Amino acid sequence: MDESEQGKVRNPILDTAIGDIEDLRDKIQQGTDKFFQFGLYITLYADSVKDLDDQQAKIKGLLDAQLIYTKPATFRMKEGFLSTLPLNNDVLNDHIPLNTEPISSVFPFVSYDLTRDSGILFGVNTHNNSLILFDRFTLPNYNTVVFGQSGGGKSYTVKLEILRNLMLDTEVFIIDPENEYKYLAETVGGSIVNISIASDSHINPFDLPTPQEDESFKDVFRTHVLDMSGLFRLMLGQMSPEEESLLDEAIIQTYAIKDITMETTVMPTEVPLLSDFKNVLDGLRGAESLVNRIKKYTDGTFSGFLNHPTNVALDKKLVVFSIRDMEEELKPIAMYLVLNYIWAKVRSQKRRRILAVDEAWWLLKYEAGGAFLFNIAKRARKYFLGLTTISQDVADFLGSQYGKAIVTNSSLQLLLKQSPASIDLVQQTFNLTDSEKFYLLESPVGQGLFFAGTNHVGIRVVASYTEDQIITSDPRQIMEIEKAKQELAQAAKS
Numbered sequence: 001m002d003e004s005e006q007g008k009v010r011n012p013i014l015d016t017a018i019g020d021i022e023d024l025r026d027k028i029q030q031g032t033d034k035f036f037q038f039g040l041y042i043t044l045y046a047d048s049v050k051d052l053d054d055q056q057a058k059i060k061g062l063l064d065a066q067l068i069y070t071k072p073a074t075f076r077m078k079e080g081f082l083s084t085l086p087l088n089n090d091v092l093n094d095h096i097p098l099n100t101e102p103i104s105s106v107f108p109f110v111s112y113d114l115t116r117d118s119g120i121l122f123g124v125n126t127h128n129n130s131l132i133l134f135d136r137f138t139l140p141n142y143n144t145v146v147f148g149q150s151g152g153g154k155s156y157t158v159k160l161e162i163l164r165n166l167m168l169d170t171e172v173f174i175i176d177p178e179n180e181y182k183y184l185a186e187t188v189g190g191s192i193v194n195i196s197i198a199s200d201s202h203i204n205p206f207d208l209p210t211p212q213e214d215e216s217f218k219d220v221f222r223t224h225v226l227d228m229s230g231l232f233r234l235m236l237g238q239m240s241p242e243e244e245s246l247l248d249e250a251i252i253q254t255y256a257i258k259d260i261t262m263e264t265t266v267m268p269t270e271v272p273l274l275s276d277f278k279n280v281l282d283g284l285r286g287a288e289s290l291v292n293r294i295k296k297y298t299d300g301t302f303s304g305f306l307n308h309p310t311n312v313a314l315d316k317k318l319v320v321f322s323i324r325d326m327e328e329e330l331k332p333i334a335m336y337l338v339l340n341y342i343w344a345k346v347r348s349q350k351r352r353r354i355l356a357v358d359e360a361w362w363l364l365k366y367e368a369g370g371a372f373l374f375n376i377a378k379r380a381r382k383y384f385l386g387l388t389t390i391s392q393d394v395a396d397f398l399g400s401q402y403g404k405a406i407v408t409n410s411s412l413q414l415l416l417k418q419s420p421a422s423i424d425l426v427q428q429t430f431n432l433t434d435s436e437k438f439y440l441l442e443s444p445v446g447q448g449l450f451f452a453g454t455n456h457v458g459i460r461v462v463a464s465y466t467e468d469q470i471i472t473s474d475p476r477q478i479m480e481i482e483k484a485k486q487e488l489a490q491a492a493k494s
Helices: 012-030 049-065 077-084 100-104 154-166 182-188 217-236 241-256 274-282 288-298 328-348 367-383 394-399 401-408 420-430 434-442 465-471 475-493
Strands: 035-038 096-099 120-125 131-134 144-147 171-176 191-194 318-322 353-357 385-391 412-415 447-452 455-460
Touching: 012 096, 035 100, 096 100, 120 154, 144 154, 154 171, 154 182, 154 353, 154 385, 154 465, 171 328, 182 191, 182 318, 182 465, 217 241, 217 288, 217 328, 217 367, 241 274, 241 288, 274 288, 328 353, 328 367, 353 367, 367 385, 367 401, 385 394, 394 401, 394 420, 412 420, 420 434, 434 447, 465 475
Parallel strands: 144 385, 144 412, 171 318, 171 353, 191 318, 353 385
Antiparallel strands: 035 096, 120 131, 120 455, 412 447, 447 455
């Protein structure tokens, strides 16, 4: 007979306990939960008795704060020590009964072995000290996202992966907002393309991709016109539906003046320029506002940027596009332009390639930029391309619908040290435990969490001395390297 039947006041604590026990009984009977005899033993090491007492007090304080009762193994120290040796022999034999859910909190990380027979070394598994050897091109898609606060080791890690992939005959393209990849390109014999208003390097946005054997020129042309529309939306800003219709018409007419239409069967040798596009717009009724806005790119301040034939080539294993000297307001346009150019080349010939976009949040701030980057992420696998997106501004990246979609379409994900301002968003997006959350807050440089498909482990990025000299982003190391190069050059002259 329960207390209510006896006329007593119900005890809510007892009622809750009975409900929990009945729920646990049902789960065990149904096979959805298990019961264990559990003991947690901690052996402390120190150089002196005082240090040992201090450590014990700290550990006890931490556990007490979590409402975890502890007691020393008084008069049973030998049994306790033997039980914590890796011999699978519990001689202390001090247990409490626990079911699966509470016992799982003792294992904040599930240690997976991410060692494969082929690929490159990404780092060391911090859970079991095994090597993380992986080939991104064996996964369902070849894309990677890298998140971390400034100084957390993002660029260092990406440069290390690029350096090692170059040895596997992989072509690499990099969009570099801060000129961080220059020394890497110089060292491996790559090329550096500076994109700015005053630069002599130019990319014509009207360049067309070469159709592959399974593609028609009509399909390639239609897709390219859509990509061009995205670029002009970035350049011209907000447009009415009527203006968007005029924009599409003007793009098609601009190609038509060079005899390029949907019915073209032979790859054209000459393509129009931005000034041709402005002239076409000028002849369309209702396009006056668009003409006024496009003029600064053809005749005004920014005319040295877009209105020239292409004179850059992707003929090296590593090509870095530096946009450091580009004006802030033009950086998203420059990134889109370079992406469009690389994407056209990628679609023209399939081979193993990586495209790294540093500080990708620049593009994701804009609807057209985010849509274009996501489109590449979604279609990259078809052309044997792996897209690597890197960002320190996690809020802007994940705040975009396209940013979240890019994460979903990336089989490899690397989280390095995170800031307190963004950690909750990261935890929610990647479904991290509290232990993993605090791990990312306290991680040293080059250390974090590595996700590969459904598995993830702690990672410590490691490089050889020679690799470190090539890829370092530390200003002090870079100054020392430059000084050594100058001294070597002077010694060679003398």
